[in-house]
Amino acid sequence: MEDKEGWVYILTNEAMPGLVKIGYTMQDxxxxxxxxxxxxxxxxxxxxxxxxxxxxxYQVEQKVHRTLDSxxxxxxxxxxxxxxxxxxxxxxxxxxxxxxxxxxEEERKLAKxxxEEERKxxKIFENRRREEKHQKxxxxxxxxxxxxxxxxxxxxxxxLIKEFEREKNIEKKNSLRNELKVISKRRSDxxxxxxxxxxxxxxxxxxxxxxxxxxxxxxxxxxxxxFLSLGSLLIILFSFLFYVAIEFMKPPPPPIEIEExx
Numbered sequence: 131m132e133d134k135e136g137w138v139y140i141l142t143n144e145a146m147p148g149l150v151k152i153g154y155t156m157q158d159x160x161x162x163x164x165x166x167x168x169x170x171x172x173x174x175x176x177x178x179x180x181x182x183x184x185x186x187x188y189q190v191e192q193k194v195h196r197t198l199d200s201x202x203x204x205x206x207x208x209x210x211x212x213x214x215x216x217x218x219x220x221x222x223x224x225x226x227x228x229x230x231x232x233x234x235e236e237e238r239k240l241a242k243x244x245x246e247e248e249r250k251x252x253k254i255f256e257n258r259r260r261e262e263k264h265q266k267x268x269x270x271x272x273x274x275x276x277x278x279x280x281x282x283x284x285x286x287x288x289x290l291i292k293e294f295e296r297e298k299n300i301e302k303k304n305s306l307r308n309e310l311k312v313i314s315k316r317r318s319d320x321x322x323x324x325x326x327x328x329x330x331x332x333x334x335x336x337x338x339x340x341x342x343x344x345x346x347x348x349x350x351x352x353x354x355x356x357f358l359s360l361g362s363l364l365i366i367l368f369s370f371l372f373y374v375a376i377e378f379m380k381p382p383p384p385p386i387e388i389e390e391x392x
Contacts, residue, residue: 135228136187138194138221140180140214141166145173149209152194152217154187179214182221183229190225197224 139159141151155162159181167175184190195202197220201210210217218232294306 133185135183135185138182138184138187138190138225139163139178140217141176142179142214143172143174143176146209148211149203150179150212150214150217151176151208152191152198152210153208154191156187177233178231179233180218180221181231182225182227184221184225184227190221193224194220 134156136154136156137159138152138154139162141153141159141163143149143151151166153162159178163176163178166172194217195208198210198212198217201212203209203211214232214234221227290306290309294303297303297306
């Protein structure tokens with residue numbers, strides 16, 4: 131068996147916490163672990179915690195057994211009361227390891243890979259959230275600017291309507307009509323763009339519903355202002371009529387008697 135390559139392995143079992151089995155095999159250690167796990171006295175399968183490809187694995191195994199003899203539970207068994215990292219250190223010191231696989235190292239690699247993936251995902255999420263926030267702020271500023279421009283246009287609407295009604299020339303009348311349509315459409319488009327930029331992924335149907343509700347809300351505000359103005363006028367009118375009625379219902383003053391002097 132000299133100068134032949136084989137495996138020195140460490141097996142662990144959840145049913146035997148704190149114990150490790152140190153052995154050697156010329157096959158893959160996972161096959162040996164399966165063979166040992168098939169015994170009726172083993173409640174849970176063995177797990178290959180570590181395996182190392184070395185020259186003359188039997189001699190390496192024996193050296194490790196002798197080194198850890200004080201921690202051996204039974205002279206006829208290969209079980210030791212120690213941690214896997216202790217055995218790994220001795221194997222590396224006593225043999226030239228050509229290839230090795232450690233469960234702890236694999237778990238560390240997986241944990242590191244998972245952390246890296248989580249970090250990348252977090253960075254992507256933060257960048258996306260920052261971009262969405264920037265887009266919303268940009269949309270809000272653009273919307274406010276357009277609102278100011280729209281208010282200026284709305285101030286022109288009454289004059290345009292009056293001009294449209296007075297105008298007799300067909301071409302000018304059509305031009306005024308188109309201008310009014312453009313103002314109305316621009317107002318609707320602004321709401322639609324604002325909704326789509328502030329609510330990413332929204333579909334056109336739902337966007338149209340929100341747009342309609344915004345337009346209706348705008349119209350309600352206008353109507354409310356008109357009703358408030360009319361209400362104020364009606365209050366003034368009723369107050370005046372009430373005053374007139376009070377004055378009318380007052381009894382006439384008594385006649386002034388003039389004394390005749392003889």
